[in-house]
Amino acid sequence: MRPTQTPKTYRVKSFGCQMNVYDGDRMAELLAEQGIAPAPEGEDADLVVLNTCHIREKAAEKVYSDIGRLRREDGSSPLIAVAGCVAQAEGEEIMARAPSVKMVVGPQAYHRLPEMIRDASEGKRVTDTDMPAETKFDALPRRRRSGPTAFLTVQEGCDKFCTYCVVPYTRGAEVSRPHADLIDEAKRLVESGAREITLLGQNVNAWTGEDAKGRAIGLDGLIRELAGIPDLARIRYTTSHPNDMTEGLIAAHGEIGKLMPFLHLPVQAGNDRVLKAMNRSHTVDSYLRILKRVRAARPDIALSGDFIVGFPGESDAEFEDTLGLVDAVGYAQCFSFKYSPRPGTPAATMDDQIPAAVMDERLQRLQAALNRDQLAFNKASLGRTCDVLVERKGKHPGQWLGKSPWLQSVHFTGEAQVGDLVRVELTEAGPNSIAARLLETAPA
Numbered sequence: 001m002r003p004t005q006t007p008k009t010y011r012v013k014s015f016g017c018q019m020n021v022y023d024g025d026r027m028a029e030l031l032a033e034q035g036i037a038p039a040p041e042g043e044d045a046d047l048v049v050l051n052t053c054h055i056r057e058k059a060a061e062k063v064y065s066d067i068g069r070l071r072r073e074d075g076s077s078p079l080i081a082v083a084g085c086v087a088q089a090e091g092e093e094i095m096a097r098a099p100s101v102k103m104v105v106g107p108q109a110y111h112r113l114p115e116m117i118r119d120a121s122e123g124k125r126v127t128d129t130d131m132p133a134e135t136k137f138d139a140l141p142r143r144r145r146s147g148p149t150a151f152l153t154v155q156e157g158c159d160k161f162c163t164y165c166v167v168p169y170t171r172g173a174e175v176s177r178p179h180a181d182l183i184d185e186a187k188r189l190v191e192s193g194a195r196e197i198t199l200l201g202q203n204v205n206a207w208t209g210e211d212a213k214g215r216a217i218g219l220d221g222l223i224r225e226l227a228g229i230p231d232l233a234r235i236r237y238t239t240s241h242p243n244d245m246t247e248g249l250i251a252a253h254g255e256i257g258k259l260m261p262f263l264h265l266p267v268q269a270g271n272d273r274v275l276k277a278m279n280r281s282h283t284v285d286s287y288l289r290i291l292k293r294v295r296a297a298r299p300d301i302a303l304s305g306d307f308i309v310g311f312p313g314e315s316d317a318e319f320e321d322t323l324g325l326v327d328a329v330g331y332a333q334c335f336s337f338k339y340s341p342r343p344g345t346p347a348a349t350m351d352d353q354i355p356a357a358v359m360d361e362r363l364q365r366l367q368a369a370l371n372r373d374q375l376a377f378n379k380a381s382l383g384r385t386c387d388v389l390v391e392r393k394g395k396h397p398g399q400w401l402g403k404s405p406w407l408q409s410v411h412f413t414g415e416a417q418v419g420d421l422v423r424v425e426l427t428e429a430g431p432n433s434i435a436a437r438l439l440e441t442a443p444a
C-alpha cells in the first residue's frame with residue numbers, strides 16, 4: 001500500500017495485561033466501524049496496530065523488532081500505529097527511530113485513531129499521547145460481538161505510585177467509569193454472547209460511582225447490580241489493591257452467587273521493609289488479615305497474587321520472608337516476576353540493584369513453591385462437582401476446554417457447545433489443568 005491510500009484491512013496485536021487486550025478489542029471495533037476489515041489470517045494487513053506493554057522487560061526493543069518484521073519483501077511497510085503504554089512512555093523516541101511508524105497513540109487517546117489514520121493516509125506522521133478530559137469510552141462504538149467470556153474496563157489508572165511501577169505514568173490517575181455506562185456495556189456484551197464478564201481496572205476495587213438513585217456505591221454495589229442481568233452467569237474482577245478491599249466487597253464474596261470464588265490480590269513481597277520501600281502502604285500482617293476475612297466470607301475461595309523478586313536492596317533473608325508468606329497462604333495460582341527497572345520510576349535509581357543471577361535463583365525458588373501450591377490446590381479440587389463455562393474446542397475429537405469457578409482450566413469430552421455452562425466432576429489434576437467428567441448440561 002502506498003501511504004496516500006486509505007487502509008482497507010487491519011490487524012491489532014496486543015501485548016501485556018488484560019486491559020490492553022480490552023483496548024485492542026475496542027480499537028478493532030473502532031476500525032471496523034470505519035469500514036476497515038480485519039485482515040484474513042496469514043495475509044498482510046494495510047494497517048497494523050502494535051498495542052504495546054511497558055510494565056516489564058525490554059518492551060521498547062521488542063516494539064522495534066516487531067516494526068522491523070513488518071517490512072515486506074519489496075521494502076514497503078503497512079501503515080503502522082504504535083499504541084499502548086510504550087507509545088505513551090516513549091512515543092517521541094519511536095517517531096525519531098522508526099520512520100515506518102506513522103502513528104503513535106496513547107492508551108487514553110485511541111478513540112482518535114480514525115482522524116489519525118486519515119492524516120497518516122495523506123502522508124503525515126501523527127502522535128497523540130494526550131490524556132483528554134473527554135473519555136475515550138464516550139467516543140467508542142457500542143459493543144456488538146462477544147465470546148462467552150468478556151472483559152469490561154470499569155476503572156483505569158493508578159494513584160498508588162508503587163516505586164517500581166510505570167502504570168501511574170502511562171495510564172494516568174485513577175478514574176472510574178460511570179455506573180450507567182457500565183451497566184449498558186455489560187448488557188450489550190451479554191446480548192452479544194457473553195456469559196462471564198471480568199471487570200478490569202489497574203485498581204479495580206477502587207472503583208466508585210453512583211447508582212441510578214444517586215447513592216454512592218463501590219465495586220460490590222456494581223457487582224450486585226450486574227448480578228441482576230439474567231443471562232450473565234459469572235462475574236470476576238481483577239486486579240485489586242489490598243488497601244481497597246472494603247468490608248462490602250469482602251462480604252460480597254459470600255453473598256453474590258454469580259461472583260466467582262477467586263481473588264487476585266497482589267502482595268508483591270513478604271517483608272515489611274521491602275513493602276515499605278515499594279510504597280505498598282500495607283504490611284504482610286494487614287494483607288494476611290484481609291485474606292482471613294475473605295476466606296471467612298467464602299471458604300472455598302481460590303487466592304492468587306503477584307510477586308516481584310529482587311527489588312533493589314532485597315536481602316536473602318527478606319526474600320525468605322516471601323517464601324514464608326507463600327507457605328502461609330497456599331495460593332491457587334500466582335504470577336511472579338524478576339524486578340525490572342522502569343525508566344522514570346523511583347526504584348530504577350535506588351541503590352543496591354540486585355544482580356541478575358541472584359534474581360534468577362530467587363525466581364526459580366519462588367516459582368517452585370508456587371507451582372507446588374498450584375498443584376496442591378488442583379489436587380484438593382478432585383471429586384468436586386462444579387460448573388464449567390465452555391470456551392473452546394480442545395485438541396482431541398469431542399474435547400472441550402473451559403474454566404471452573406476457581407479459574408482452573410478444565411477439559412472434558414462429551415456433548416457441549418461454546419458458551420454452555422456444564423456440570424462436571426473434577427477427576428484428574430495436573431499443575432496447569434484438570435480433567436473432568438461431564439455430568440449433565442445445565443439449562444441455558
Ligand code: 5AD
Nearest residue numbers: 164165266306307308337338339340
Ligand atoms: N518489575 C517487575 N514486575 C513488575 N510489576 C509491575 N512493575 C514491575 C516491575 N518494574 C508486576 C507487579 C504487578 C504486575 C502487574 O506486574 O507484580 O502486580
Ligand code: SF4
Nearest residue numbers: 158160161162165167
Ligand atoms: Fe502498579 Fe498496581 Fe501499584 Fe498501581 S497499584 S502502582 S498498578 S502495582
